Amino acid sequence: MSIFVDSIANKGCYNPFESYGMICVRCGCCSEDEKVRYTSRIALHKRLLQDVLAKSRTAVHDIVRRNFEIDIAWNRERIAEYEAKLKEIDRENAVLKSP
């Protein structure tokens, strides 16, 4: 199954990096399916985190470095948040499947 199959096109895309303006082009981050949504968001934040980590290594000025640290923390928090939501979904599914 493609992660894009059940995504809906909508305004206010969660992932402006892969949308046209703010119009979602089925990025997965806006999917109605929670597992697809959270998995896509984790992948997005991991990419953003790698990007900002690479940039932060070249930051010379304190204020620039501080801004990168804020971005790094924000992406790590989002990854932890969506990983926790995925675990919650898996737990709920396990309870539903148990006799």
Ligand SMILES: [Zn+2]
């Ligand atoms: Zn989107």
